[in-house]
Amino acid sequence: MEQKLIVPKISIDRVLEDSFQLIDVRSPSEYKEFHIPGAISLPIFTDEERAKVGTIYKQEGNEFAKDIGVELLSKKLPALFKQIKELSHNVESKPLVVYCWRGGMRSKSIVTMMSSLDISILQLEGGIRSYRKLIIEELAAHSSSKQYIVLEGLTGTKKTDILTELEKLDYPVINIEELASHRGSIFGQIGLKPRSQKEFESLLYHRLMELKNSPYYIIEAESKRLGSILLPDFLLQGKERGERIHINLDLQSRAKTICETYHYEQHKIEFEDAINRLERHFSSEVNQSLKDLLQQQDIESVVAILLKEYYDPKYEYTSQKYTTRVHTLEIHSLQDGVNKVSQKIDELVKSYSHV
Structure with missing residues (x-):
């Protein structure tokens, strides 16, 4: 035989x-x-x-x-x-x-x-x-009662950079934009290697396993979709019920942050294509100003207009939907933001332990 x-x-x-x-x-x-x-x-x-x-x-x-x-x-x-x-x-x-x-x-x-x-x-x-079956089952079953601390603020307030630094300090951060390889705006994929939904969910699963003993998560306030990536319901639900830390940074600093992040000189075509896709949201006067400033290579002023005319109103409209407690912090730099946010998180976590 x-x-x-x-x-x-x-x-x-x-x-x-x-x-x-x-x-x-x-x-x-x-x-x-x-x-x-x-x-x-x-x-x-x-x-x-x-x-x-x-x-x-x-x-x-x-x-x-x-x-x-x-x-x-x-x-x-x-x-x-x-x-x-x-x-x-x-x-x-x-x-x-x-x-x-x-x-x-x-x-x-x-x-x-x-x-x-x-x-x-x-x-x-x-x-x-x-492996894929395991991830799907684990993410579908993930409905923890853990506390969520949600970092929010207008576009360009260094939220993702602050989260990155907090993660280095061993805070239980789920850095959604980093996992998705997308910055969450119409410019979000510029300069980044795209990730598939499967890869995002794989990385998210492993981060959750790393944080399984943490009593709370820190996330950024994100919409349901980041480019082609869809966030799982438990993260969105955590955002909706989480305690919020709202960051304020002046407009000029936010515009500078965006310019430093997206490197216009290296990605001119993608950057200008993204601006053209926003054209329908602006008046003819604003569109003309954008074209003139682009021609003059005054990118910070271009970004300032985009923030003031599009992203800020959009954010303000969305933020009105949330009614959970919010703590507002004025910051002046990345390190200032890390110091103030970490201090506030420590205060919040200490208060949770006494509940």
Whole structure:
């Protein structure tokens, strides 16, 4: 009787509990859209080869697709073997775990081959789909009663920068804009690498795991959508019931902050395209002023007009919807903001402990 080959497997729960070196053998575009943090990309197929195998599978069946897959893989085996061997022999090496989409042929073929060559390696059971399923379930079930402290203020008041500094000081910050790789305005994606919804949710899940023992979260007041990213309901609900710290910074400083953040000189086309998309919100006089100032390269004045005529009124309208307690702070610089916000947070947290 033919003995069935046993492929050593490991569950996603076990992988996340310990320290492993993950190897993602999916195509480059699959990896780019979404991967388990820390995973190394060693694709078996290019995007074009994966599409070719998929087409043959649909048109001619599984056996023909396997034949093409084996033919393509055989040419890459020496290079893959060398790379995986180096990973396994690294002085600081961790146990190796390989995954594809569903724990199918791609990862199975690598585990089988490497095991036959005496390289210890495991296959992730269920592939990255098991990881994605875990994230969806965890985020859907996340309805904590933790206190939320919400940092708010007009555009350009250094809110995200303050949160970044607070996170460095080990405050329980969920920096939504950083996780989404989007700054939350029509200019939000300029100069940033876009993230998929799946990648955002993966990063959010891991941050929540890091903060699972914290009695409260600190977030920025965000809308439901950041570019193409949709925020989960529990964050929006936390924002609505959270205690607010409102930051005030003068208009000139806010305009300067925006200019320093978006680097107009490096992204002129994207910046001016964004301004053109706002044109319908302004009078002909304001639009003409914007065009004149752009021609003069007076970007701070352009930004000041955008803040005063569009972003500030929009913010004021939205902020009227919230009725929770608000603490207003006047700041003059980033460090001043960090000092004052951290002091206020410490006061609030101390008061919670006495409730």
